[in-house]
Amino acid sequence: MSIQIHPIKAFTDNYIWTLINKNNKQAIVIDPGQSAPVVAYMQEHGLDLTSIWTTHHHYDHVGGVMELQEYFPMTHIVAHSEHGVEEDQTIKDGSTVSAWGCSAQIWDISGHTATHMAYILDVDGHKHCFCGDTLFSAGCGRVFTGTIEQLYDSFKRLNELPADTLLYPAHEYTANNLRFGLTIEPDNAAMQEALAQAEEKMAAGVPTLPVTLAHERAVNVFLRIKEPSVIAGVEAKANVDSDKPLAVFAALRELKDNF
Template sequence: MIEIVRIPALSDNYIWLAHEPDSGETVVIDPAESEPVLAAAAERGWTITQIWNTHWHPDHVGGNAAIKAATGCTITGPAAEQDRIATLDDMVRDGDSVALGALRAEVIDVPAHTSGHIAYHLAEASVVFVGDTLFAMGCGRLFEGTPEQMFANMQRLSALPGETKVYCAHEYTQSNGRYALVAEPDNVEIKQRMVEVDAMRARGEATVPTTIALERATNPFMRARTAAELAERRAAKDSFRG
Protein backbone atom coordinates (compact mmCIF):
# COMPACT_ATOMS: atom_id res chain seq x y z
CA MET A 1 0.00 0.00 0.00
CA ILE A 2 2.83 2.40 0.85
CA GLU A 3 6.62 2.18 0.97
CA ILE A 4 8.45 4.48 3.39
CA VAL A 5 12.18 5.16 3.34
CA ARG A 6 14.16 6.83 6.12
CA ILE A 7 16.77 9.36 4.96
CA PRO A 8 19.22 10.59 7.63
CA ALA A 9 20.11 14.28 7.31
CA LEU A 10 22.10 16.94 9.14
CA SER A 11 23.12 15.76 12.63
CA ASP A 12 20.02 13.90 13.82
CA ASN A 13 17.17 14.64 11.38
CA TYR A 14 15.14 12.04 9.54
CA ILE A 15 13.50 12.88 6.23
CA TRP A 16 10.78 10.48 5.12
CA LEU A 17 10.18 9.43 1.52
CA ALA A 18 6.80 7.75 1.01
CA HIS A 19 5.87 5.99 -2.24
CA GLU A 20 2.42 4.78 -3.33
CA PRO A 21 3.15 2.05 -5.91
CA ASP A 22 -0.17 1.97 -7.77
CA SER A 23 -0.06 5.63 -8.75
CA GLY A 24 3.71 5.97 -8.73
CA GLU A 25 3.38 9.08 -6.55
CA THR A 26 6.13 9.88 -4.08
CA VAL A 27 6.02 12.44 -1.28
CA VAL A 28 8.87 13.84 0.81
CA ILE A 29 8.02 14.73 4.39
CA ASP A 30 10.03 17.57 5.94
CA PRO A 31 13.11 17.70 3.69
CA ALA A 32 15.89 19.22 5.75
CA GLU A 33 18.08 19.20 2.65
CA SER A 34 17.70 18.18 -0.97
CA GLU A 35 20.70 16.11 -2.09
CA PRO A 36 20.10 12.89 -0.12
CA VAL A 37 16.38 13.00 -0.98
CA LEU A 38 16.96 13.32 -4.72
CA ALA A 39 19.59 10.58 -4.55
CA ALA A 40 17.31 8.20 -2.62
CA ALA A 41 14.45 8.73 -5.07
CA ALA A 42 16.70 8.27 -8.11
CA GLU A 43 18.18 5.09 -6.66
CA ARG A 44 14.68 3.58 -6.50
CA GLY A 45 13.41 5.01 -9.76
CA TRP A 46 10.77 7.04 -7.92
CA THR A 47 9.49 10.40 -9.17
CA ILE A 48 8.93 12.94 -6.41
CA THR A 49 5.52 14.56 -6.94
CA GLN A 50 4.91 16.21 -3.57
CA ILE A 51 6.47 17.61 -0.41
CA TRP A 52 4.53 17.76 2.86
CA ASN A 53 5.82 20.15 5.52
CA THR A 54 4.73 19.87 9.16
CA HIS A 55 6.13 23.24 10.26
CA TRP A 56 8.37 26.11 9.23
CA HIS A 57 11.68 25.34 10.93
CA PRO A 58 14.63 25.41 8.51
CA ASP A 59 15.63 21.81 9.27
CA HIS A 60 12.22 20.76 7.92
CA VAL A 61 11.90 22.99 4.85
CA GLY A 62 15.53 23.56 3.86
CA GLY A 63 15.34 21.23 0.86
CA ASN A 64 12.00 22.50 -0.47
CA ALA A 65 13.22 24.89 -3.14
CA ALA A 66 15.89 22.65 -4.63
CA ILE A 67 13.63 19.59 -4.74
CA LYS A 68 10.86 21.61 -6.35
CA ALA A 69 13.30 23.01 -8.92
CA ALA A 70 14.53 19.52 -9.75
CA THR A 71 11.16 17.76 -9.90
CA GLY A 72 8.36 20.32 -10.30
CA CYS A 73 6.64 18.84 -7.25
CA THR A 74 3.83 20.48 -5.30
CA ILE A 75 4.55 21.63 -1.74
CA THR A 76 1.87 21.45 0.95
CA GLY A 77 2.16 22.85 4.45
CA PRO A 78 0.34 24.55 7.33
CA ALA A 79 -1.86 27.47 6.37
CA ALA A 80 -1.04 29.10 9.70
CA GLU A 81 2.65 29.27 8.72
CA GLN A 82 2.35 30.22 5.05
CA ASP A 83 4.16 33.50 5.68
CA ARG A 84 7.16 31.56 7.01
CA ILE A 85 7.41 28.91 4.28
CA ALA A 86 8.04 30.78 1.04
CA THR A 87 7.81 27.72 -1.19
CA LEU A 88 4.28 26.55 -0.32
CA ASP A 89 1.77 25.86 -3.12
CA ASP A 90 -1.10 24.45 -1.05
CA MET A 91 -2.05 25.49 2.47
CA VAL A 92 -3.92 23.09 4.75
CA ARG A 93 -5.41 23.15 8.23
CA ASP A 94 -7.11 20.83 10.69
CA GLY A 95 -9.64 18.52 9.03
CA ASP A 96 -8.33 19.02 5.50
CA SER A 97 -6.93 16.05 3.60
CA VAL A 98 -4.19 15.52 1.04
CA ALA A 99 -3.86 12.63 -1.39
CA LEU A 100 -0.99 10.30 -2.14
CA GLY A 101 -2.34 8.25 -4.99
CA ALA A 102 -5.45 6.51 -3.66
CA LEU A 103 -4.46 7.17 -0.05
CA ARG A 104 -5.79 10.14 1.91
CA ALA A 105 -3.94 11.84 4.73
CA GLU A 106 -5.98 13.80 7.26
CA VAL A 107 -4.37 16.99 8.51
CA ILE A 108 -4.28 17.31 12.31
CA ASP A 109 -3.47 20.60 14.01
CA VAL A 110 -0.82 20.00 16.69
CA PRO A 111 0.44 23.47 17.72
CA ALA A 112 2.93 24.12 20.52
CA HIS A 113 6.38 23.39 19.09
CA THR A 114 5.43 26.01 16.51
CA SER A 115 2.15 27.90 16.41
CA GLY A 116 0.92 26.25 13.21
CA HIS A 117 2.45 22.78 13.42
CA ILE A 118 0.44 20.02 11.71
CA ALA A 119 0.61 16.23 11.37
CA TYR A 120 -0.48 13.98 8.50
CA HIS A 121 -2.45 10.82 9.37
CA LEU A 122 -2.89 8.14 6.71
CA ALA A 123 -5.49 5.99 8.45
CA GLU A 124 -5.66 3.31 5.73
CA ALA A 125 -1.92 2.75 5.98
CA SER A 126 -1.81 3.10 9.81
CA VAL A 127 0.81 5.82 9.52
CA VAL A 128 1.17 9.30 11.01
CA PHE A 129 3.91 11.83 10.21
CA VAL A 130 4.27 14.04 13.29
CA GLY A 131 7.28 16.28 12.64
CA ASP A 132 8.57 17.60 15.96
CA THR A 133 5.39 17.19 18.02
CA LEU A 134 5.66 13.56 19.19
CA PHE A 135 8.97 11.74 19.54
CA ALA A 136 9.80 8.26 20.77
CA MET A 137 9.44 8.77 24.55
CA GLY A 138 9.34 12.53 24.08
CA CYS A 139 7.59 15.61 22.71
CA GLY A 140 8.76 18.79 21.04
CA ARG A 141 9.93 21.82 22.98
CA LEU A 142 7.28 24.48 23.52
CA PHE A 143 8.85 27.20 21.39
CA GLU A 144 5.63 28.90 20.27
CA GLY A 145 2.86 27.33 22.31
CA THR A 146 1.66 26.23 25.70
CA PRO A 147 1.64 23.10 27.84
CA GLU A 148 -2.14 23.03 27.42
CA GLN A 149 -1.74 22.82 23.65
CA MET A 150 0.87 20.07 23.86
CA PHE A 151 -1.26 18.15 26.34
CA ALA A 152 -4.18 18.33 23.90
CA ASN A 153 -1.84 17.13 21.11
CA MET A 154 -0.75 14.15 23.19
CA GLN A 155 -4.33 13.25 23.98
CA ARG A 156 -5.37 13.50 20.35
CA LEU A 157 -2.49 11.43 19.04
CA SER A 158 -2.93 8.88 21.84
CA ALA A 159 -6.48 8.31 20.58
CA LEU A 160 -5.20 6.98 17.24
CA PRO A 161 -5.19 3.18 16.86
CA GLY A 162 -2.36 1.57 18.80
CA GLU A 163 -0.84 -0.05 15.72
CA THR A 164 -0.36 3.33 14.03
CA LYS A 165 3.29 3.80 13.08
CA VAL A 166 4.66 7.15 14.20
CA TYR A 167 7.24 8.80 11.94
CA CYS A 168 8.98 11.67 13.74
CA ALA A 169 11.76 13.85 12.42
CA HIS A 170 14.66 13.31 14.83
CA GLU A 171 16.70 10.56 16.46
CA TYR A 172 16.14 11.66 20.05
CA THR A 173 15.04 8.34 21.54
CA GLN A 174 18.05 7.58 23.70
CA SER A 175 18.16 10.99 25.40
CA ASN A 176 14.37 11.01 25.76
CA GLY A 177 14.47 7.57 27.32
CA ARG A 178 17.07 8.59 29.87
CA TYR A 179 14.71 11.30 31.07
CA ALA A 180 11.72 8.93 30.94
CA LEU A 181 13.53 6.65 33.40
CA VAL A 182 13.72 9.58 35.81
CA ALA A 183 10.16 10.78 35.21
CA GLU A 184 8.70 7.31 35.80
CA PRO A 185 11.33 5.26 37.66
CA ASP A 186 8.90 2.42 38.39
CA ASN A 187 7.78 1.98 34.79
CA VAL A 188 9.08 -1.46 33.84
CA GLU A 189 8.19 -0.99 30.18
CA ILE A 190 10.44 2.07 29.93
CA LYS A 191 13.30 0.10 31.46
CA GLN A 192 12.79 -2.76 29.01
CA ARG A 193 12.54 -0.40 26.08
CA MET A 194 15.74 1.38 27.01
CA VAL A 195 17.68 -1.88 27.00
CA GLU A 196 16.55 -2.35 23.40
CA VAL A 197 17.18 1.30 22.46
CA ASP A 198 20.71 1.31 23.88
CA ALA A 199 21.50 -1.90 21.99
CA MET A 200 20.10 -0.49 18.73
CA ARG A 201 22.08 2.73 19.02
CA ALA A 202 25.25 0.80 19.85
CA ARG A 203 24.73 -1.00 16.52
CA GLY A 204 24.14 2.31 14.74
CA GLU A 205 20.48 1.52 14.09
CA ALA A 206 17.58 3.98 13.97
CA THR A 207 14.99 3.68 16.74
CA VAL A 208 12.02 5.07 14.80
CA PRO A 209 9.34 4.70 13.61
CA THR A 210 7.64 3.94 16.88
CA THR A 211 3.95 3.13 17.46
CA ILE A 212 1.12 4.82 19.31
CA ALA A 213 0.77 1.79 21.59
CA LEU A 214 4.45 1.90 22.53
CA GLU A 215 4.23 5.62 23.28
CA ARG A 216 1.15 5.15 25.43
CA ALA A 217 3.17 2.73 27.54
CA THR A 218 6.53 4.53 27.72
CA ASN A 219 6.23 8.22 26.79
CA PRO A 220 6.08 10.42 29.93
CA PHE A 221 4.50 13.29 27.97
CA MET A 222 1.77 11.20 26.42
CA ARG A 223 1.24 9.61 29.84
CA ALA A 224 0.96 12.97 31.66
CA ARG A 225 -2.41 13.09 33.39
CA THR A 226 -2.84 16.86 33.21
CA ALA A 227 -1.44 19.84 31.33
CA ALA A 228 0.26 20.92 34.56
CA GLU A 229 2.05 17.58 34.83
CA LEU A 230 3.15 17.81 31.22
CA ALA A 231 4.45 21.33 31.88
CA GLU A 232 6.47 20.09 34.85
CA ARG A 233 7.91 17.24 32.81
CA ARG A 234 8.71 19.47 29.84
CA ALA A 235 10.53 21.97 32.06
CA ALA A 236 12.45 19.15 33.73
CA LYS A 237 13.41 17.65 30.37
CA ASP A 238 14.58 21.05 29.08
CA SER A 239 17.17 21.21 31.84
CA PHE A 240 17.89 17.47 32.04
CA ARG A 241 21.52 16.50 31.55
CA GLY A 242 21.36 12.76 32.19
Protein backbone atom coordinates in the same frame (compact mmCIF):
# COMPACT_ATOMS: atom_id res chain seq x y z
CA MET B 1 -2.52 0.08 -2.36
CA SER B 2 0.94 -0.65 -1.12
CA ILE B 3 2.93 2.34 0.02
CA GLN B 4 6.43 1.81 1.39
CA ILE B 5 7.60 4.23 4.07
CA HIS B 6 11.32 4.87 4.34
CA PRO B 7 13.38 7.30 6.47
CA ILE B 8 16.00 9.36 4.63
CA LYS B 9 18.55 10.59 7.16
CA ALA B 10 19.42 14.31 7.21
CA PHE B 11 21.59 16.56 9.38
CA THR B 12 22.63 14.65 12.51
CA ASP B 13 19.35 13.19 13.71
CA ASN B 14 16.53 14.20 11.34
CA TYR B 15 14.43 11.72 9.39
CA ILE B 16 12.82 12.79 6.14
CA TRP B 17 9.97 10.27 5.97
CA THR B 18 9.43 9.16 2.39
CA LEU B 19 6.31 7.54 0.94
CA ILE B 20 7.10 5.35 -2.04
CA ASN B 21 4.69 3.94 -4.59
CA LYS B 22 6.56 1.02 -6.14
CA ASN B 23 4.03 0.61 -8.95
CA ASN B 24 4.61 3.99 -10.55
CA LYS B 25 8.02 4.82 -8.99
CA GLN B 26 6.71 8.04 -7.46
CA ALA B 27 7.63 9.40 -4.04
CA ILE B 28 6.42 11.95 -1.50
CA VAL B 29 8.76 13.39 1.15
CA ILE B 30 7.74 14.88 4.46
CA ASP B 31 9.80 17.71 5.98
CA PRO B 32 12.85 17.80 3.69
CA GLY B 33 15.20 19.99 5.70
CA GLN B 34 17.94 19.16 3.18
CA SER B 35 17.69 18.47 -0.54
CA ALA B 36 20.92 16.51 -1.21
CA PRO B 37 20.03 13.29 0.65
CA VAL B 38 16.59 13.28 -1.02
CA VAL B 39 17.99 13.79 -4.53
CA ALA B 40 20.55 11.03 -3.91
CA TYR B 41 17.87 8.62 -2.70
CA MET B 42 15.55 9.38 -5.64
CA GLN B 43 18.40 8.81 -8.11
CA GLU B 44 19.60 5.65 -6.46
CA HIS B 45 16.11 4.11 -6.53
CA GLY B 46 14.90 5.57 -9.83
CA LEU B 47 12.10 7.50 -8.14
CA ASP B 48 10.31 10.67 -9.20
CA LEU B 49 9.50 13.13 -6.41
CA THR B 50 5.90 14.26 -6.94
CA SER B 51 4.97 15.91 -3.66
CA ILE B 52 6.41 17.52 -0.52
CA TRP B 53 4.44 17.79 2.72
CA THR B 54 5.58 19.98 5.63
CA THR B 55 4.61 19.81 9.31
CA HIS B 56 6.03 23.15 10.49
CA HIS B 57 8.24 26.07 9.46
CA HIS B 58 11.56 25.19 11.15
CA TYR B 59 14.59 25.24 8.86
CA ASP B 60 15.50 21.62 9.49
CA HIS B 61 12.06 20.68 8.08
CA VAL B 62 11.65 23.05 5.11
CA GLY B 63 15.26 24.02 4.24
CA GLY B 64 15.43 21.69 1.23
CA VAL B 65 12.03 22.55 -0.29
CA MET B 66 13.14 25.22 -2.78
CA GLU B 67 16.07 23.21 -4.13
CA LEU B 68 13.92 20.11 -4.49
CA GLN B 69 11.35 22.15 -6.38
CA GLU B 70 14.06 23.26 -8.80
CA TYR B 71 15.30 19.70 -9.21
CA PHE B 72 11.80 18.20 -9.58
CA PRO B 73 9.76 21.07 -11.14
CA MET B 74 6.47 19.14 -11.12
CA THR B 75 6.61 18.64 -7.34
CA HIS B 76 3.40 19.63 -5.59
CA ILE B 77 3.99 21.43 -2.27
CA VAL B 78 1.54 20.87 0.56
CA ALA B 79 1.95 23.19 3.57
CA HIS B 80 0.25 25.53 6.01
CA SER B 81 0.35 29.20 4.96
CA GLU B 82 2.76 29.96 7.85
CA HIS B 83 5.36 27.36 6.88
CA GLY B 84 7.41 29.79 4.80
CA VAL B 85 7.20 27.87 1.52
CA GLU B 86 5.25 28.63 -1.64
CA GLU B 87 2.68 25.90 -1.30
CA ASP B 88 0.40 24.60 -4.06
CA GLN B 89 -2.08 23.25 -1.54
CA THR B 90 -2.67 25.20 1.67
CA ILE B 91 -3.64 23.00 4.58
CA LYS B 92 -5.10 23.56 8.02
CA ASP B 93 -6.84 21.44 10.64
CA GLY B 94 -9.44 19.27 8.90
CA SER B 95 -7.87 19.39 5.43
CA THR B 96 -7.32 16.21 3.45
CA VAL B 97 -4.31 15.39 1.28
CA SER B 98 -4.18 12.53 -1.15
CA ALA B 99 -1.38 10.05 -1.86
CA TRP B 100 -2.15 7.81 -4.82
CA GLY B 101 -5.74 7.33 -3.76
CA CYS B 102 -4.96 7.03 -0.03
CA SER B 103 -6.02 9.99 2.03
CA ALA B 104 -4.18 11.77 4.80
CA GLN B 105 -6.13 13.77 7.32
CA ILE B 106 -4.54 16.96 8.63
CA TRP B 107 -4.64 17.64 12.35
CA ASP B 108 -3.44 20.82 14.01
CA ILE B 109 -1.05 19.57 16.72
CA SER B 110 0.54 22.89 17.64
CA GLY B 111 2.56 23.66 20.75
CA HIS B 112 6.14 23.21 19.48
CA THR B 113 5.20 25.93 16.97
CA ALA B 114 1.92 27.84 16.54
CA THR B 115 1.04 26.12 13.25
CA HIS B 116 2.28 22.56 13.55
CA MET B 117 0.37 20.05 11.40
CA ALA B 118 0.22 16.24 11.52
CA TYR B 119 -0.50 14.03 8.51
CA ILE B 120 -2.52 10.96 9.40
CA LEU B 121 -2.33 8.67 6.41
CA ASP B 122 -4.75 5.79 6.10
CA VAL B 123 -3.34 2.83 4.17
CA ASP B 124 -5.77 -0.08 3.93
CA GLY B 125 -7.41 0.91 7.22
CA HIS B 126 -4.10 1.22 9.09
CA LYS B 127 -3.09 4.69 10.29
CA HIS B 128 0.37 6.23 9.88
CA CYS B 129 0.83 9.53 11.72
CA PHE B 130 3.63 11.90 10.67
CA CYS B 131 3.91 14.04 13.77
CA GLY B 132 7.00 16.20 13.07
CA ASP B 133 8.45 17.71 16.25
CA THR B 134 5.34 17.39 18.43
CA LEU B 135 5.73 13.84 19.74
CA PHE B 136 9.05 12.00 19.78
CA SER B 137 9.38 8.44 20.93
CA ALA B 138 9.39 8.65 24.75
CA GLY B 139 9.29 12.44 24.62
CA CYS B 140 7.85 15.62 23.19
CA GLY B 141 8.99 18.73 21.34
CA ARG B 142 10.10 21.90 23.06
CA VAL B 143 7.71 24.84 23.16
CA PHE B 144 8.93 27.54 20.76
CA THR B 145 6.24 29.71 19.11
CA GLY B 146 3.30 27.67 20.41
CA THR B 147 2.15 27.29 24.02
CA ILE B 148 2.36 24.51 26.59
CA GLU B 149 -1.48 24.41 26.65
CA GLN B 150 -1.51 23.75 22.90
CA LEU B 151 1.12 21.02 23.28
CA TYR B 152 -0.89 19.39 26.08
CA ASP B 153 -4.05 19.44 23.91
CA SER B 154 -2.08 18.02 20.97
CA PHE B 155 -0.88 15.09 23.08
CA LYS B 156 -4.43 14.46 24.24
CA ARG B 157 -5.59 14.43 20.67
CA LEU B 158 -2.81 12.14 19.41
CA ASN B 159 -3.64 9.77 22.26
CA GLU B 160 -7.14 9.36 20.78
CA LEU B 161 -5.75 7.61 17.69
CA PRO B 162 -6.11 3.81 17.53
CA ALA B 163 -3.50 1.98 19.64
CA ASP B 164 -1.91 0.34 16.58
CA THR B 165 -1.33 3.68 14.82
CA LEU B 166 2.27 4.00 13.71
CA LEU B 167 3.91 7.28 14.73
CA TYR B 168 6.72 8.79 12.65
CA PRO B 169 8.51 11.60 14.55
CA ALA B 170 11.09 13.66 12.64
CA HIS B 171 14.06 13.15 14.99
CA GLU B 172 16.03 10.28 16.50
CA TYR B 173 15.81 11.34 20.15
CA THR B 174 14.52 8.06 21.55
CA ALA B 175 17.41 6.94 23.76
CA ASN B 176 17.94 10.34 25.37
CA ASN B 177 14.21 10.72 25.99
CA LEU B 178 14.09 7.32 27.67
CA ARG B 179 17.01 8.28 29.91
CA PHE B 180 15.00 11.32 30.99
CA GLY B 181 11.83 9.24 31.43
CA LEU B 182 13.70 6.84 33.71
CA THR B 183 14.61 9.73 36.03
CA ILE B 184 10.84 10.15 36.55
CA GLU B 185 9.83 6.47 36.50
CA PRO B 186 12.99 4.48 37.39
CA ASP B 187 11.04 1.22 37.80
CA ASN B 188 9.22 1.33 34.46
CA ALA B 189 10.26 -2.01 32.91
CA ALA B 190 8.88 -1.12 29.46
CA MET B 191 11.11 1.98 29.44
CA GLN B 192 14.16 0.03 30.60
CA GLU B 193 13.64 -2.50 27.83
CA ALA B 194 12.99 0.21 25.23
CA LEU B 195 16.24 1.95 26.21
CA ALA B 196 18.25 -1.25 25.83
CA GLN B 197 16.68 -1.81 22.41
CA ALA B 198 17.21 1.80 21.34
CA GLU B 199 20.89 1.65 22.31
CA GLU B 200 21.30 -1.57 20.36
CA LYS B 201 19.62 -0.10 17.28
CA MET B 202 21.66 3.10 17.43
CA ALA B 203 24.90 1.16 17.69
CA ALA B 204 23.82 -0.72 14.53
CA GLY B 205 22.76 2.51 12.78
CA VAL B 206 19.11 1.39 12.65
CA PRO B 207 16.29 3.90 13.32
CA THR B 208 14.22 3.32 16.46
CA LEU B 209 11.18 4.59 14.54
CA PRO B 210 8.32 4.28 13.74
CA VAL B 211 6.66 3.27 17.00
CA THR B 212 3.07 2.36 17.80
CA LEU B 213 0.88 4.54 19.98
CA ALA B 214 0.44 1.50 22.27
CA HIS B 215 4.23 1.46 22.79
CA GLU B 216 4.28 5.20 23.51
CA ARG B 217 1.52 4.82 26.09
CA ALA B 218 3.91 2.48 27.96
CA VAL B 219 7.16 4.47 27.63
CA ASN B 220 6.34 8.16 27.04
CA VAL B 221 5.97 10.07 30.32
CA PHE B 222 4.17 12.89 28.48
CA LEU B 223 1.36 10.43 27.65
CA ARG B 224 1.46 8.99 31.18
CA ILE B 225 0.76 12.13 33.23
CA LYS B 226 -2.15 10.52 35.08
CA GLU B 227 -0.11 7.50 36.22
CA PRO B 228 0.65 7.60 39.98
CA SER B 229 4.28 6.65 39.28
CA VAL B 230 4.72 9.66 36.97
CA ILE B 231 2.98 12.05 39.36
CA ALA B 232 5.22 10.80 42.20
CA GLY B 233 8.33 11.20 40.01
CA VAL B 234 7.40 14.78 39.13
CA GLU B 235 6.48 15.68 42.71
CA ALA B 236 9.91 14.50 43.85
CA LYS B 237 11.59 17.04 41.55
CA ALA B 238 9.21 20.00 41.23
CA ASN B 239 6.57 21.96 43.07
CA VAL B 240 3.46 21.06 41.16
CA ASP B 241 -0.28 20.98 41.66
CA SER B 242 -0.44 17.32 40.75
CA ASP B 243 -4.25 17.23 40.62
CA LYS B 244 -3.98 19.14 37.36
CA PRO B 245 -2.75 17.05 34.42
CA LEU B 246 -1.69 20.19 32.53
CA ALA B 247 0.50 21.23 35.48
CA VAL B 248 2.16 17.78 35.54
CA PHE B 249 2.70 17.94 31.78
CA ALA B 250 4.21 21.46 32.01
CA ALA B 251 6.46 20.46 34.91
CA LEU B 252 7.73 17.46 32.91
CA ARG B 253 8.48 19.68 29.91
CA GLU B 254 10.40 22.08 32.15
CA LEU B 255 12.36 19.26 33.79
CA LYS B 256 13.23 17.92 30.32
CA ASP B 257 14.37 21.40 29.22
CA ASN B 258 16.95 21.24 31.99
CA PHE B 259 17.86 17.58 31.65
